[in-house]
Amino acid sequence: MNLTLFLLALFDGISYAALIFIVALGLTLIFGVMRILNVAHGSLYAIGAYATASLTGWMLSLGFAPVLAFPLMLVSAILVGVLLGGPIEWLLLRRIYHKPEVLQLLVTFAVFMILEDVQRLVWGTQPYFQASALQALGNVTVLGVTYTVYQLILLPVLALVLLLGLRVFLRHTIIGKLILATTEDREAAQSIGIDADRVFLFTFIVGAVLAGLGGALASPTTSILPGMGADMIVLSFAVIATAGLGQIEGAAVAALMIGLGRSFAVYLWPEVAVLVPYLIMVLVLLVRPEGLFGSPVARKI
Amino acid sequence: MTVRSPDTTAPHPVASHPPTSRTPASGRVPARHVLTALGILALIAVPFVVPQLQLLINLALAKGLAVLGVTVILRAGQVSFGHALFFGISAYAGAFLISAWPGADLIVVLIAGALGAAVSGLLVGLFVVRYRGIFFGMLNLAFSMIFWSILEKFYHYTGGADGIRLTRPTVLGHELGRADFELILFYLAIALMVGLGWFTLRWLASPAGQLFQTLKTNETRLEYLGLSPRRVLLSGYVLSAVLCGVGGSLMGMTQGVVTPEYVWWVRSAEMVFIAVLGGAGSVRGAFVGALVYEIVRIYASAFAADIWQLLLGVFLLVIILFAPGGIMGILDGLTGRARPAGKVLK
Amino acid sequence: MLEFRNVQASIGIIQILRHLDFRIAPSETLALIGRNGAGKTTFLRSIMGFTRVEGEIHFGDIRLDRLPPPKRPGLGIGYSPEDRRLFSAFTVEENILLPAQAARLSGAETRKRLDRVYDILPELREMAGRPAGNVSGGQGKMVALGRALMSGTRLVMLDEPFQGLAPALAQRYAAALRALRDADRTITLIITESNPSLLRGFANRTLVIERGEITEGSLEPERAHA
Amino acid sequence: MTASQTAAVPLLETRNLTIKFGGITAADDVSMTIEAGRNLAIIGPNGAGKTTFLNICTGWIKPKSGQVLFEGRDITPLPPRKIVARGVARAFQIPQLFTEHTALENLLIAVSAREGLRNPLRPMHRIRQRDEMMALLEMVNCADVADRLVVELSEGQRKLIDIAVALALKPRLLLMDEPTSGVASSQKHEVMEILIAALAKARVTSVFVEHDMGIVSRHADEVAVWNTGRVQLRGTPAQILAHPDVIRDVIGEEIA
Amino acid sequence: QDKPEALQVGMTTFLTGSASVFGVPARDAMDMMVAELNEAGGINGVPVRMTYIDEGAGAEALTSEFRRVAGQAEVMMAGISSGNCQTLAPLAEDLQVPNLMWDCGTQRIFEEAEYDYVFRTQANATAEMMAAVVYLLQTKPDFQTIAVVNQDYAWGRDSWDIFSNALRVMKPDVEIVGEFFPKFGAPDFSAEISRLQALQPDVILSTSWGGDLDTFVQQAFQRGLMNSSTFVLPLAESSLQRLGSSLPAGHIVGARGDHYFLHPERRDDADFQAFVTGFQEKTGSIPIYSVFHAAQALEAMKAAYEKAIADNGVDWPTEDQLLAAFEGLEFQAFGRPITLREDNQGVEAQLMGTSVQTGDYPFATLENIVIYDGAQLLPPVGEVSLEWIGGLDASYLDGVQSDSFEN
Numbered sequence A: 001m002n003l004t005l006f007l008l009a010l011f012d013g014i015s016y017a018a019l020i021f022i023v024a025l026g027l028t029l030i031f032g033v034m035r036i037l038n039v040a041h042g043s044l045y046a047i048g049a050y051a052t053a054s055l056t057g058w059m060l061s062l063g064f065a066p067v068l069a070f071p072l073m074l075v076s077a078i079l080v081g082v083l084l085g086g087p088i089e090w091l092l093l094r095r096i097y098h099k100p101e102v103l104q105l106l107v108t109f110a111v112f113m114i115l116e117d118v119q120r121l122v123w124g125t126q127p128y129f130q131a132s133a134l135q136a137l138g139n140v141t142v143l144g145v146t147y148t149v150y151q152l153i154l155l156p157v158l159a160l161v162l163l164l165g166l167r168v169f170l171r172h173t174i175i176g177k178l179i180l181a182t183t184e185d186r187e188a189a190q191s192i193g194i195d196a197d198r199v200f201l202f203t204f205i206v207g208a209v210l211a212g213l214g215g216a217l218a219s220p221t222t223s224i225l226p227g228m229g230a231d232m233i234v235l236s237f238a239v240i241a242t243a244g245l246g247q248i249e250g251a252a253v254a255a256l257m258i259g260l261g262r263s264f265a266v267y268l269w270p271e272v273a274v275l276v277p278y279l280i281m282v283l284v285l286l287v288r289p290e291g292l293f294g295s296p297v298a299r300k301i
Numbered sequence B: 001m002t003v004r005s006p007d008t009t010a011p012h013p014v015a016s017h018p019p020t021s022r023t024p025a026s027g028r029v030p031a032r033h034v035l036t037a038l039g040i041l042a043l044i045a046v047p048f049v050v051p052q053l054q055l056l057i058n059l060a061l062a063k064g065l066a067v068l069g070v071t072v073i074l075r076a077g078q079v080s081f082g083h084a085l086f087f088g089i090s091a092y093a094g095a096f097l098i099s100a101w102p103g104a105d106l107i108v109v110l111i112a113g114a115l116g117a118a119v120s121g122l123l124v125g126l127f128v129v130r131y132r133g134i135f136f137g138m139l140n141l142a143f144s145m146i147f148w149s150i151l152e153k154f155y156h157y158t159g160g161a162d163g164i165r166l167t168r169p170t171v172l173g174h175e176l177g178r179a180d181f182e183l184i185l186f187y188l189a190i191a192l193m194v195g196l197g198w199f200t201l202r203w204l205a206s207p208a209g210q211l212f213q214t215l216k217t218n219e220t221r222l223e224y225l226g227l228s229p230r231r232v233l234l235s236g237y238v239l240s241a242v243l244c245g246v247g248g249s250l251m252g253m254t255q256g257v258v259t260p261e262y263v264w265w266v267r268s269a270e271m272v273f274i275a276v277l278g279g280a281g282s283v284r285g286a287f288v289g290a291l292v293y294e295i296v297r298i299y300a301s302a303f304a305a306d307i308w309q310l311l312l313g314v315f316l317l318v319i320i321l322f323a324p325g326g327i328m329g330i331l332d333g334l335t336g337r338a339r340p341a342g343k344v345l346k
Numbered sequence C: 001m002l003e004f005r006n007v008q009a010s011i012g013i014i015q016i017l018r019h020l021d022f023r024i025a026p027s028e029t030l031a032l033i034g035r036n037g038a039g040k041t042t043f044l045r046s047i048m049g050f051t052r053v054e055g056e057i058h059f060g061d062i063r064l065d066r067l068p069p070p071k072r073p074g075l076g077i078g079y080s081p082e083d084r085r086l087f088s089a090f091t092v093e094e095n096i097l098l099p100a101q102a103a104r105l106s107g108a109e110t111r112k113r114l115d116r117v118y119d120i121l122p123e124l125r126e127m128a129g130r131p132a133g134n135v136s137g138g139q140g141k142m143v144a145l146g147r148a149l150m151s152g153t154r155l156v157m158l159d160e161p162f163q164g165l166a167p168a169l170a171q172r173y174a175a176a177l178r179a180l181r182d183a184d185r186t187i188t189l190i191i192t193e194s195n196p197s198l199l200r201g202f203a204n205r206t207l208v209i210e211r212g213e214i215t216e217g218s219l220e221p222e223r224a225h226a
Numbered sequence D: 001m002t003a004s005q006t007a008a009v010p011l012l013e014t015r016n017l018t019i020k021f022g023g024i025t026a027a028d029d030v031s032m033t034i035e036a037g038r039n040l041a042i043i044g045p046n047g048a049g050k051t052t053f054l055n056i057c058t059g060w061i062k063p064k065s066g067q068v069l070f071e072g073r074d075i076t077p078l079p080p081r082k083i084v085a086r087g088v089a090r091a092f093q094i095p096q097l098f099t100e101h102t103a104l105e106n107l108l109i110a111v112s113a114r115e116g117l118r119n120p121l122r123p124m125h126r127i128r129q130r131d132e133m134m135a136l137l138e139m140v141n142c143a144d145v146a147d148r149l150v151v152e153l154s155e156g157q158r159k160l161i162d163i164a165v166a167l168a169l170k171p172r173l174l175l176m177d178e179p180t181s182g183v184a185s186s187q188k189h190e191v192m193e194i195l196i197a198a199l200a201k202a203r204v205t206s207v208f209v210e211h212d213m214g215i216v217s218r219h220a221d222e223v224a225v226w227n228t229g230r231v232q233l234r235g236t237p238a239q240i241l242a243h244p245d246v247i248r249d250v251i252g253e254e255i256a
Numbered sequence E: 001q002d003k004p005e006a007l008q009v010g011m012t013t014f015l016t017g018s019a020s021v022f023g024v025p026a027r028d029a030m031d032m033m034v035a036e037l038n039e040a041g042g043i044n045g046v047p048v049r050m051t052y053i054d055e056g057a058g059a060e061a062l063t064s065e066f067r068r069v070a071g072q073a074e075v076m077m078a079g080i081s082s083g084n085c086q087t088l089a090p091l092a093e094d095l096q097v098p099n100l101m102w103d104c105g106t107q108r109i110f111e112e113a114e115y116d117y118v119f120r121t122q123a124n125a126t127a128e129m130m131a132a133v134v135y136l137l138q139t140k141p142d143f144q145t146i147a148v149v150n151q152d153y154a155w156g157r158d159s160w161d162i163f164s165n166a167l168r169v170m171k172p173d174v175e176i177v178g179e180f181f182p183k184f185g186a187p188d189f190s191a192e193i194s195r196l197q198a199l200q201p202d203v204i205l206s207t208s209w210g211g212d213l214d215t216f217v218q219q220a221f222q223r224g225l226m227n228s229s230t231f232v233l234p235l236a237e238s239s240l241q242r243l244g245s246s247l248p249a250g251h252i253v254g255a256r257g258d259h260y261f262l263h264p265e266r267r268d269d270a271d272f273q274a275f276v277t278g279f280q281e282k283t284g285s286i287p288i289y290s291v292f293h294a295a296q297a298l299e300a301m302k303a304a305y306e307k308a309i310a311d312n313g314v315d316w317p318t319e320d321q322l323l324a325a326f327e328g329l330e331f332q333a334f335g336r337p338i339t340l341r342e343d344n345q346g347v348e349a350q351l352m353g354t355s356v357q358t359g360d361y362p363f364a365t366l367e368n369i370v371i372y373d374g375a376q377l378l379p380p381v382g383e384v385s386l387e388w389i390g391g392l393d394a395s396y397l398d399g400v401q402s403d404s405f406e407n
């Protein structure tokens, strides 16, 4: 593999990693704070994509400029977070926080099943494709290979912004601290005056917005069709487990490893490209049982 | 320094569903035993009374065995998203055996499958018992997905997504037609359900099984009782793999074909789903859950094909929110064997 | 200040508190004593809202039992749980500051309260920067106590605060709490303790709890037993 | 093993144990011997390293340097379970119990672990040792809650059951971390009385960390004082509890 | 035999999952056609009643549902997925219920076993790939290098096996420069596309379908890959409308049969036009090959019943009479007529074309259409596809009968 190919693989890996990172970010946030592995995250991702494609298509049909697709992505993400994420937490999850974790997980699994069918009822089975946002930004040619600006530059930059933003928010703002405290011990948090219900609702909505945003950002690069959420959810699970629980930086590194691993596999050994996320996960956990950035738990005896 | 396993950090461990079978040794036969016996009798009568349900129930029982495997793991407070792995390994072991040796005996196929599951359970287990919680679940998922990819990739050997056909095995040397063979499989499934279910119940109540269940609440103490939590988990893990494996073998022979779909993660999730539906941690619940699930699913997909998933999801939500003890919880409530409410906490 | 009107609490079908009917005046210091499992912790948890109760709990003119649990510390209630419940992701000082941050206190007020905590519990100052997850059992008790003092401006509830503390330290803290009460006559203290000797000359009222029922008592119950 | 040999080799010996956590020295050159058949109390200010000492002796934490010998054999590198298997049991400062099992089941599980009961078809509830375990519960005043789930018990009850679990292992050396803290004062003397008597009868050596000087003076044969990771003093209860440093740092003027 | 009240037919099709892009239109078409048929009096006065079974509901649900429905139905139609056909074909044989494999492609079924009750009313993977190879070699004989990007499951692998083996014997000098099997449902082909841009193959083959194909083509188009390489997309007929302007002119498109909403031989026929318009009105989309396959299955069934009735002079045939009628049956839906060979395999013509953006439609249509006669694209009865292909050589190309159309 020469330097050119190496760089090409690097670019591909980064842009792919950026997208899975954004999706995994919401998942790891929810998991980190609420200890719930939200299987419905995949559906929220898919619905974010569908909503963006529909809204953009509608906007274009009204004759607006394609760049307006970008604000619409944000709008879709927020709609997903508020209209779906909010009620899921508020009506369902809130009732089972005191129950075993596996029940919480299954509630999200049930929501996943429901939303899969809802998507099909609303958007049908035909794939959607709405790439005007991506076309609006044009292409760049690097080393004789053409890339879309959207994938090569916009996605990685956005991922970085989200990473830093969320990090600063959680570590350096008071709300962030209160969220972290609630994460560790819901009842103790309440006993010092933290409204854990609000924290959870807020977190879940933010996580859902991130899922929707992931879908919105993915929408111009992919066909949107039934089942797209299921694939994404498994991938993001792999990312957050590799990363270590609730680890935001870890998720970034894990997403990069998986993204790069995949793109290098395409160059070097295409047969294993599919296996890459799982192999990376097994290898990482073999060496670091708490995940890349996970830390051993505090003493208790 | 030694590190504590992540799962035991929940600040207030909360009791969930039946931790032990704390049946008081009273003289009269508990309603639960009577109901179980009636249920088994009803199943035995199925081929004569409602033959059209025979296949469905046969498949459900096969799946119920796999769910039983997942249930065992749940008792240790762990959730596996990859137990379909053993389901598939065993089914494929049977398929390879039959294609290498056409006309192999049913019992041989079953034993080969269980052995395959046991060996792979031991190997995978040696690795995954180091982890708890989501890591445990995800690593199981990873192994099942790796196996899934292998099945899809090496399609010259595995038939890829189309899978492998299992020609009908002989039964004690006899070649049978479909109807006879299916009847035998059906009763075999019932026998296995009764036998393995009984064994699992006894195992769970025995010291070994009780030790296994302590993993859910306190591994530190387990270590300070002089035992290795990993080894304790491994014992139950292998048992659960074998149970899944027997289910997989049965399923393969009943369907006549094995496909990579057998190990797909959604199938693993479905097993967990059924385990909770039946009553998380309940041995009988595994089978009751599987029967109810299959029936609901068949009828939902037959009469509301567009929204069967939606219906199933709603069904699950209703169970979790309103009957968290699962179907067994409801049944126990009806037969007055409700747990003291003190055990449902805070 | 704090008034219980026919309060009952049960967990599941087991009744744990029965017919609690009494008032605590401001500035009172109440000692709650009783055998293991008598219901002391449950009593405090019911004030915090972690145990569901029937009946009425009044705090000043507020119906406490109707208030969601996280709103209660905002009324000036501080609670130090028996099992510490520290936030291990934070340092000792951050743990102590969290109640102030949750209540969105001003910087000056936070500073003032923090100083008060350090005055009462000077050992905490040395541990301020250490991760709260690693402190020893007794140190953890101190942090929990400090954290309770942060939000407890009107009612401080301490569940076995001296458990696991070296006696020398326990005495010092008892004295400091006594001084705090003497300095601020609006504050109410409720302390559960299985070692009543520490509370002598401190509590001006003692309640004995037995199988969930409360009777007025004196601080020498175990003499009768011995 | 002859009597003279038993006397020659201390049951537990530590040599120059050292460990630091970040900047905190939790064990600083700790060398201790514990003779068989005695009850040693460990006292000291909070954070002095008492629990850490027990953690090292049972293999939970590995010292940075130094050795732990049990019956003359080096057990430093062993994990807790191997040490336990050699006859050391521990009760914890924060009770370590199987919270979704009943109190009695906790003991039955412990005894199953000790006896290595492996028959998968014999229910635990029917094992021979059931009565023996009920007696243990009786001893720690918890017979009335034998059939309650541990998660439903109060902190004090858990402490007592934790001790009973350690006893169920029939150890030769019993380490207890603040056995009476959280136990109501009306009960603790009684419980300790019975406990110490039972230990003596079964010839169990015990080491217990304690903050209650009443208990120490009554039940310890010897007292060791910990301070900032070091063994500051060692002697009989009478000597130690009267020592001015101890009064200042540990006991407090008021009680003394 | 007495006429039944209704002719019960069970059909398995994907109603959920990603393959529902084929399954749902096929069901919609079937409903439409059956309604028309029943309005016109059904089959000899007997109306047809359809029951659909979701192939996406998983193997257990599928087999038990199949059995339940087969218990009441006269004829079954299963299915779309090759894996499901592998399961259901032997089951139908055991249950002794006539089963029409209406859409699945695997060539293995009839090559590995003999069936009395199972018929395939369309071609199989071998015929489809052979047509693509032949068209490629005829329209672009000089290419030197090829790469493949197929979905990573049996269809993607099997089709590449057939294609590459055929290429090897007919044009041995071609170099295979890249073989990519991204996972089924992959959302992003950026890495593959970068790699392809670096490799610059003359031809890129992809037998993907549905969203995978759409994504791949869209991304390749956006990044200019379609300017430098010729794409061979044997299933792209089903994606034409969705791809819109992203499928530029000059790429090879196939249709798994002679299925095309502007079929050059059929587009002027009234029935064809009525069907296409009707379907478009009902669903808003042009009919795709799975729709045509459904039509073929229905026509085959109808033809068999009518033949059996006529041959035996009865009101309604017995099962044996019906099975006999299927032997060598000839029928026609909205393509060329199809015949069933003695191994029950359908012989179906194959249509290939080159994409062109004419402006008549907001998406690519086909030009340089060639329709290949089906018989020569299949191995002779009793032969296994890959072995048969191994024995071919370049002269095979000249023997394949075809008709060319400009558009």
Ligand SMILES: Nc1ncnc2c1ncn2[C@@H]1O[C@H](COP(=O)(O)OP(=O)(O)OP(=O)(O)O)[C@@H](O)[C@H]1O
Pocket (backbone or CB within 6 Å): B342, B345, B346, C011, C012, C014, C016, C034, C035, C036, C037, C038, C039, C040, C041, C042, C043, C082, C194, D151, D152, D153, D154, D155, D156, D157, D182, D184
């Ligand atoms: N979650 C629970 N479920 C059921 N019963 C409980 C629960 N928590 C406490 N109890 C019971 O309530 C009673 C009172 O418990 P509580 O913790 O209030 O006692 P306490 O007086 O604080 O005891 P201690 O001095 O040991 O801390 C006990 O008998 C206990 O078993």
Ligand SMILES: Nc1ncnc2c1ncn2[C@@H]1O[C@H](COP(=O)(O)OP(=O)(O)OP(=O)(O)O)[C@@H](O)[C@H]1O
Pocket (backbone or CB within 6 Å): A299, C134, C135, C136, C137, C138, C139, C140, C164, D021, D022, D024, D025, D026, D044, D045, D046, D047, D048, D049, D050, D051, D052, D053, D093
């Ligand atoms: N795992 C650890 N990580 C970091 N620091 C630790 C750890 N364990 C103990 N320490 C520190 O070492 C010191 C000794 O702790 P230890 O628990 O042994 O004290 P102790 O004497 O038992 O105190 P107490 O009487 O309060 O229980 C404390 O300052 C504690 O914070």
Ligand SMILES: [Mg+2]
Pocket (backbone or CB within 6 Å): C040, C041, C042, C082, C159, D154, D155, D156
């Ligand atoms: Mg208490």
Ligand SMILES: [Mg+2]
Pocket (backbone or CB within 6 Å): C136, C137, C138, D050, D051, D052, D093, D177
């Ligand atoms: Mg300690």
